[in-house]
Amino acid sequence: AQSVAQPEDQVNVAEGNPLTVKCTYSVSGNPYLFWYVQYPNRGLQFLLKYITGDNLVKGSYGFEAEFNKSQTSFHLKKPSALVSDSALYFCAVRAYQAGTALIFGKGTTLSVSS
Amino acid sequence: AAGVIQSPRHLIKEKRETATLKCYPIPRHDTVYWYQQGPGQDPQFLISFYEKMQSDKGSIPDRFSAQQFSDYHSELNMSSLELGDSALYFCASSSDRENTEAFFGQGTRLTVV
Numbered sequence: 001a002q003s004v005a006q007p008e009d010q011v012n013v014a015e016g017n018p019l020t021v022k023c024t025y026s027v028s029g030n031p032y033l034f035w036y037v038q039y040p041n042r043g044l045q046f047l048l049k050y051i052t053g054d055n056l057v058k059g060s061y062g063f064e065a066e067f068n069k070s071q072t073s074f075h076l077k078k079p080s081a082l083v084s085d086s087a088l089y090f091c092a093v094r095a096y097q098a099g100t101a102l103i104f105g106k107g108t109t110l111s112v113s114s
Numbered sequence: 115a116a117g118v119i120q121s122p123r124h125l126i127k128e129k130r131e132t133a134t135l136k137c138y139p140i141p142r143h144d145t146v147y148w149y150q151q152g153p154g155q156d157p158q159f160l161i162s163f164y165e166k167m168q169s170d171k172g173s174i175p176d177r178f179s180a181q182q183f184s185d186y187h188s189e190l191n192m193s194s195l196e197l198g199d200s201a202l203y204f205c206a207s208s209s210d211r212e213n214t215e216a217f218f219g220q221g222t223r224l225t226v227v
Binding site for chain 2: 034
């Protein structure tokens with residue numbers, strides 16, 4: 001069964017500084033990896049995904065993530081954080097078979113201070 | 115663009131009652147997921163359907179059941195409700211054939227009193 005670990009409950013960064021939100025995964029076969037963001041009392045918004053191809057994927061709002069197969073990681077990054085990036089971030093993984101569960105990590109709260 | 119529609123948005127039920135949550139996926143999406151999210155928690159996978167057939171099952175209680183209909187909409191039926199069932203329930207849809215991401219609805223907030 002697939003699983004996701006987000007080792008940090010909270011990440012604090014100053015505005016303008018780079019940010020990293022960590023994610024490691026476990027899945028049989030090739031992973032399909034995703035990052036979502038959630039604002040209070042809202043649904044989950046898609047940021048970016050890795051299916052195949054280039055290990056560095058770029059997504060919405062200036063976010064990017066690097067797929068590292070040997071370390072089974074998919075860390076979310078942004079070169080310069082904004083206060084408006086403050087939210088709850090979820091990493092998710094599913095196996096390549098259609099219809100299989102999309103499993104989420106516990107989430108990481110990102111707090112960007114001005 | 116069309117999004118995932120969930121109804122109702124809010125629902126209040128008493129213990130031991132039943133509830134039905136509805137989900138209308140994005141047109142031409144082949145996969146539907148249901149999730150339960152408690153306060154401050156991650157979304158817990160309940161069940162998924164691919165092309166109207168149940169494709170995967172997670173931590174869905176036996177008191178809950180779900181199905182997907184011929185028009186692709188899905189319903190989550192919850193019986194003998196308990197206080198602990200109070201949560202935000204999300205539906206999501208994707209096109210797994212085309213490897214799209216899952217698009218989430220705004221959720222149904224269920225409160226059991």
